[in-house]
Amino acid sequence: MKTINVSASTEYDVVIGSGILESLGSRCADLLGKSRAAVITDSNVAPLWLDKAVSSLKNAGIDVITYVFPAGEESKCKETLFEILEFMAENKLTRSDFAVALGGGVTGDMTGLAASLYLRGIPFVQVPTTLLAAVDSSVGGKTAVNLTAGKNLMGAFYQPSLVVCDTDTLGTLSPEIFADGMAEVIKYGVVFDRELFDTVKSGKVESNIENVIARCVELKRDVVAKDEFDKGDRQLLNFGHTMAHSIEKLSNFEISHGSAVAIGMVIAAKAGAKLGWSKEDCTAEIIEANQNNNLPVECDFSPDALADVALSDKKRTGGTINFVAPEKIGKCYLKKVPVDVLYEIARCK
DSSP: OEEEEEESSSEEEEEEETTGGGGHHHHHHHHHOSOEEEEEEETTTIIIIIHHHHHHHHHTTOEEEEEEEOOSGGGOSHHHHHHHHHHHHHTTOOTTOEEEEEESHHHHHHHHHHHHHGGGOOOEEEEEOSHHIIIIITSSOEEEEEETTEEEEEEEEOOOSEEEEEGGGGGGSOHHHHHHHHHHHHHHHHHHOHHHHHHHTTSOOGGGHHHHHHHHHHHHHHHHHHOTTSSSGGGGGGTTHHHHHHHHHHTTTOSOHHHHHHHHHHHHHHHHHHTTOOSSOOHHHHHHHHHHTTOOOOOOSOHHHHHHHHTTOTTEETTEEEEEEEEETTEEEEEEEETTHHHHHHTTO
16 A cells, blocks of 8 residues: 655645555544545446445444436536535535545546535545546546536636545456556656656556556646646646547547547647657657557547637637647656647647
8 A cells, every 4th residue: 555645735645555445434534524425426436336435434433425427528517516516505514524536537526626616615535446537637636527618617726635546446447448547647657757658658557556556646746746726837747638638529528538638649749749849759659658558549530620629728828828748758848839830730640
């Protein structure tokens, strides 16, 4: 088991290990008291892990209520968010109570946003059950839902009080969902850590998954400590995401976030090489890493369609956008480019 402390506006621990879901209740009771917990999860995770999480909380003397929403990106919307808020209000949660996000990135994002809004803020605990959530979305305090115009356009920075990552939950993931998480792991390697990239490039990571997750969390911890509110270096974590969000929206979210990020990283690497922004062409290595981890490397959407959607991206500032360019594997940098350059970038697909 590994424990990583994150120091942001709220200081909290990320606990990673096998079989630690059983300790969820005692950890929450020690930290937050024996109040009430609203466990929020989706229809895929509930049959697998809800009973175990609820039992752990109840065994620690915590009263539990549960809310289950339909699984899928389409549920990451203002309607579901307000249903969660109404559920909290109907059950008369107070500021001494807390929420538990049991699931993947959609669950964590929505539960965190609901917790930030309800009574102007109640504590919440992240319990990621996907690799993507474990290495990325459960840590750092970004919470959001999608709007019709684009992904994650309504949200808040709101740190969890605790993250409990039981690696046993990853054993129930389909190969496709596991691969989604690997896209974010590859991203960390490209942006920050050549050694991590080399470790995961072969696609053989299951036996080393606790260490891989811990390294990703350490890297995110370090960047969040320097830039919690995404004004500078934290934007490096958006490598591949500008075009990824376009791909997701154009596919009506039928292409998963991880697959879209994988394709977006390839586009970013090709653009870096073609437009002279990279010291080394990273494209071939990123393609190899994607393919070895069962991730796609291209999409069928037109360059103009990709760029048009990217123009509404939240990373846009007036007439420019902060694009994450790879200098080489293990080092990326932010490059402010005019928005019309998005069309040149997209043509590198």
